[in-house]
Amino acid sequence: MSELIQRGKGLESEGKYNAALICFDQAINQGHSDHLFEAVTAKLNLLEQLNRYEDMLSTCDQVLKKRSNYDYYFLIKKGGILKTHFYHLNKHVECFNRALEVTNKTISKDPTKPWNYQEKAKALFLLDKFTECFETLEIALEFSVEAEEKGNIFYDQARYYEEWYEQTKNLDFLHNALKSYKKASSHGEDVDIYIESVRSTIEDYKKLETLNRKLEGTSKNAKNYIEKIELTDDMNDIFEIFDQAVLNVSDAKGLGELYASRAFYEFYQNTQNPFRYEKAMECLEKAIEYLNQARRKANGWREEDEINQKIINAYDSMGNHIESKAKERDDNELYELAIDLYIFANDIKAADYDRLNKISDLESRLGYGAIFNRRPQKSKEALIERMKAWRQYL
Missing domain, CATH: 1.25.40 (Serine Threonine Protein Phosphatase 5, Tetratricopeptide repeat)
Structure with a gap:
């Protein structure tokens, strides 16, 4: 039986999944209790890797019919699969209750083993019986040596x-x-x-x-909102905080920072979702608009330099995402748009060599040369109009 399991694992490592599953099945069907747990676990792990959750349930049912010493583990496993992937069926509770019954029987036979109480505690926890769970662990501690x-x-x-x-x-x-x-x-x-x-x-x-x-009042400090967002896990909550922030923050720099931050989360939420992608690009445009306003009112060169860097980051982010789309679609017009964005980023501050190389590579790809057939420069106003036109297409 162990040879079959090892052979199955070898086949799995070679990507021969169907053959591996056949080996694991043979090992399970031989029915030797010494290696049953290992064989079933190997099969379940592979099925999970293949996202074959219904087959995982069938495997658990198959082994539970054998009435082995491992019923508890496979009831817990089956309950976990049902809870994670078939929650709407509400059948996981039955599995966890059956697991609890198994542990109670085990404890009645041997009430002094701490491990039995740990297993019971796990079943109780999965049934949301938290107080009983911790009480059971206290008993386990009393028996532990x-x-x-x-x-x-x-x-x-x-x-x-x-x-x-x-x-x-x-x-x-x-x-x-x-x-x-x-x-x-x-x-x-x-x-x-x-x-x-x-x-x-x-x-x-x-x-x-x-x-x-x-933030209990109507805070006007964008940094407070951004910091709260960074400490928040739920994406819906994050977007609610953004919505609240743009209503309360009035300074151009703060609004620019908020929109730049929101763009990141819009991209993160789902770059394949057209609505999210369009929203992210719109946020970057607004970030640039507000940051440009803030730059004109900057208090000294240090603040101006800080704002410039934020604008550059926004242009670069837009350029990177549009370049990525251009590669996906082999779309020269999108490449043109990406180049313009990189050029405007470079125009703000001393040239970045990596960005210059990127511009040069993209221009070469489109057939432009340094001396002949030079690429015509476009105004920022024209760029903004093109961005608005392209946003939905992206």
Whole structure:
């Protein structure tokens, strides 16, 4: 059986997925309990890689019919698949309840093993029975003797607190997670990276609370809004903050920074979505418009230099995205537009050699030469009109 599993893994590494699945199936059908878990896990991992979730469910059902010692694991696995990929069917709860029944039977046979309680705690957590979950882990701790056992239980405790925080955004749970990770660390668990991550999240939470207090009125400081956006995960919330910000911020520099920032998130949201792409380009145009206004009122050369760099970044961003579209479509007119944007970026400040090389390469691609057949220069006004015309096409 183990030979079949190894052969299947070898075939999988060669990209021969169907042959690999046949090997894993043969290993499962042989029914030797010693290697059953390994064979099923190998098959499930490959099916997940291939996005064949219904086949994953069938595999779980197949092995659950065998009534092995691994029923708990495959019930949890099946429940996870149902919850993640077939949530609308609402069948995951049944799997987690069955897993809980299995752990209760196991505990009734051997009520002193900490691991049995850890398994029960996981099933309870997946059923959103959080209080019972943590009570069960406390029992596991009482039965644990070895430092490694205790460390593992504290690690589970920390993970559940952290996940509970994600669901509720209650900072108390995050503090509890930090305490549990520290206890896990003191018992030998390598959790330093998790401790730092939780600390960072707590700091971000506090910063967000401070910013929310600052923004309770109608703050006119664009930086406060941008900082809040950077601490926000949900894209819908991010765009709501932008909408609120442009209503409250009135200075040209702040508005330019806001629109430049929004363009980034519009591109990030979905560069293949025509509406998002058009919106992002529109935001960059507005950013340039407001930043140009701000530059005329700059307080000294330092501020002017800072604003110039923001304008250059906006032109470069537009140029990069349009050049990318030009490559996708092999569209010379889009290449022309990208060149103009790069040229205007270069005109603002001392030439950037990388950008100059990019301009030169694109001009050569279009058949322009340094001496003969020179490319005609276009005005910024003409560029703006062309951008508006091209925006929907992009």
